[in-house]
Amino acid sequence: MQKTLQAPExxxxxxxxxxxxGSSPDEAQCVATNLVLANLSGHDSHGVGMLPRYVEAVLEGGLKPNSSVRVVLDTGSLLTLDGQRGYGQVVGEQAMALGMARAKTHGSCIMSLANAHHLGRxxxxxxxxxxxxxxxxHFxxxxxxxxxxxFGGADGRYGTNxxxxxxxLAGREPFVLDFAxxxxxQGKMRVAHNEGRQVEPGLLIDEHGLPTTKPGVVVVPQSGGLFGALLAFGGHKGYGMAVACELLGGALTGSGTAHQPADPAVRAVVNGMLTILIDPSQLGTQASFExxxxxxxxWLKAAPAAPGVDAVLIAGEPERATRLQRQETGIVVDGQTWQDxxxxxRQVGVDLPE
Incomplete structure (x- = not known):
């Protein structure tokens, strides 16, 4: 049975x-706040449903609580950082704080972050x-x-990248485009599988490379211990973007790339991230930019809405609207996720309520 909880609880x-x-109270609060914010934003795939995997990753040693970002290289506008397998929510915020300070000083900063555990949303x-x-x-x-x-392949070869x-936007809420x-x-398929739902066609192939609507093919082993795979958005275009993210976020940062089968028993998720930060106020185009x-x-938002659509939106608006709604009505956690x-x-001696 699903549960509805308010964000603070x-x-x-x-x-x-x-x-x-094993986390310090400050680290635990940072990670918990980040996960719940993902739920509030409507991205349950990156929310509290990740907790079981995080605990398993800690117990196996692939996620190291209380680790901080390590500065490998600092030339001012270039930063090379290592997350040391710490919680991505923590080392990611630390990395961003360093990068933003450099961008404010120098006008821009290119920041690479390697070996972070799952960065979340x-x-x-x-x-x-x-x-x-x-x-x-961010790549x-x-x-x-x-x-x-x-694109054109029949099994999984890389991540959701x-x-x-x-x-x-001056005086307005910002444009925030964030997409796999x-x-x-992948987390949305976990949620659908836990809820016992099938998904729309065109998202998945099964372990034989055939189209399917069963999200479990990418969540639990299928016949012969094999898994199915997600498809890239937009065919060859999304595939090309994914390769760019792998080369920039993985190869260029020194975090490594996917090029061999992974052990499905390993629960750690390692992210590399290349971030480019620009201060428009130092670019000489601030007035025209705004x-x-x-x-x-x-101009976009003045477009007439298509049939069945309330209004034209820009990226970031749906998440902000969902936050307001869920802060009032609470966050729904499906029964399987809550049991997980x-x-x-219980693995770490805590008995959450039934």
């Missing part, structure tokens, strides 16, 4: 488990940047069991 429950798994880091008036671009690769098939772009380069995030950006957004979270708690 859910944060407290998650933080309790993380502390029992990348849009969070873009939101950090736009809150400081900065433009940010991320995912080292875990390969779950996305290359997200791309994210944040752009501040697969048709859908004017033209708002003019274009207004309870099982994770």
């Amino acid at each position: 859910l944060r407290a429950q998650v933080a309790t488990v993380l502390i029992a798994a 990348i849009g969070h880091f873009a939101e950090m940047a736009v809150a400081q008036g900065l433009v940010s671009l 991320v690769n995912v080292l875990s069991r390969p779950v996305v098939a290359p 997200p791309c994210c772009i944040g752009i501040p 380069t697969s048709q859908v995030a 004017q033209e950006a708002l003019a274009f957004v207004d 979270m309870r099982a994770a708690g």
Whole structure:
């Protein structure tokens, strides 16, 4: 049976488990806040449902609580950082703080982050940047069991490799584009599988490379212990974008790329992220940037809505609307996910409520 919890209660429950798994109270609060924010934003795939996998990754040694980002190279506008397998929510925020400070000083910063555990919703880091008036671009690769098939391929060869772009808009809420380069995030298939739902056609292939609507093919082993795979969005275009994220977020950062079968028993998820930060106020185009950006957004939003659509939106607006709604009505956690979270708690001696 599903549960509906208010955000503060859910944060407290998650933080309790993380502390029992070895995190300091501050780290546990940071991670729990990030996960619950993903749920509030409508991205349950990156929310509290990740807790069981995090606990398993800690217990196996692939995720190291209380680790901080390590500076490998600092030339001012270039930063090379190592996440040391710490919680991505923590080392990601630390990396962004360093990068944003350099961008404010030098006008821009290129920042590479290697060996972070699962960074979570990348849009969070873009939101950090736009809150400081900065433009940010993020290219991320995912080292875990390969779950996305290359265009024309019949099995998983790489991860969901997200791309994210944040752009501040003067006097308005920002543009925050955050998307997996697969048709859908892997975590959304986990949620659908836990809820017993099938998904729409065109998202998945099964372990034989054939189209399917059963999300379990990428969640649990199928016949012969094989898995199915997600498809890239937009065919060869999304595939090309995913390869770019792998080469920039994985190879260029030194975090490594997916090029061999992964052990499905390993629960750690390792991310590399290349981030580009720009301070528009130092680019010499601030006035025209603000004017033209708002003019274009207004032009878009003035378009007549298509049948069945309330209004034309820009990236970031759906998440903000969902946050307001879920802060009032609470966050729904499906029954299977809650039982998985309870099982994770018991692994570290915490008994979450039934």
